[in-house]
Amino acid sequence: MTVPVASVLFVCVHNAGRSQMAAGFLGHLAGDRIEVRSAGSVPGDQVNPAAVAAMAEVGIDISDRKPKVLTTEAVRASDYVITMGCGDACPVFPGKKYLDWALEDPAGQGVDAVRPIRDEIKNLVDALIAEIDAKRQA
Numbered sequence: 001m002t003v004p005v006a007s008v009l010f011v012c013v014h015n016a017g018r019s020q021m022a023a024g025f026l027g028h029l030a031g032d033r034i035e036v037r038s039a040g041s042v043p044g045d046q047v048n049p050a051a052v053a054a055m056a057e058v059g060i061d062i063s064d065r066k067p068k069v070l071t072t073e074a075v076r077a078s079d080y081v082i083t084m085g086c087g088d089a090c091p092v093f094p095g096k097k098y099l100d101w102a103l104e105d106p107a108g109q110g111v112d113a114v115r116p117i118r119d120e121i122k123n124l125v126d127a128l129i130a131e132i133d134a135k136r137q138a
Contacts, residue, residue: 007035009078015040015067017106043067
């Protein structure tokens with residue numbers, strides 16, 4: 001088994017759309033090289049069906065994911081903490097890299113509205129992987 005080179009925590013309010021899509025992309029694109037977590041400050045009861053459908057269109061199945069509550073342990077165990085609109089609900093620890101991705105909330109929207117959010121998330125995840133790889137090689 002490969003030891004992950006970094007760990008990433010994606011956080012959004014409900015852990016039902018943006019953070020789940022980001023975690024799906026990172027797991028798909030980086031494999032086990034990067035440890036992936038996602039959580040929400042006020043988790044929903046299920047992953048947004050439009051997010052599940054939008055990800056299925058690009059060959060990534062997130063239908064079995066469940067929203068999880070954000071814990072200080074998850075933040076402490078992560079090298080990168082990516083927030084997506086959770087504001088001050090995220091605990092801050094020294095030594096972590098915090099990024100805030102300003103993404104539209106897909107809650108209550110259909111798959112047509114979710115596709116551009118999904119594509120933006122993929123671009124951000126691609127850039128994150130490149131940054132992690134560049135740091136590792138430095």
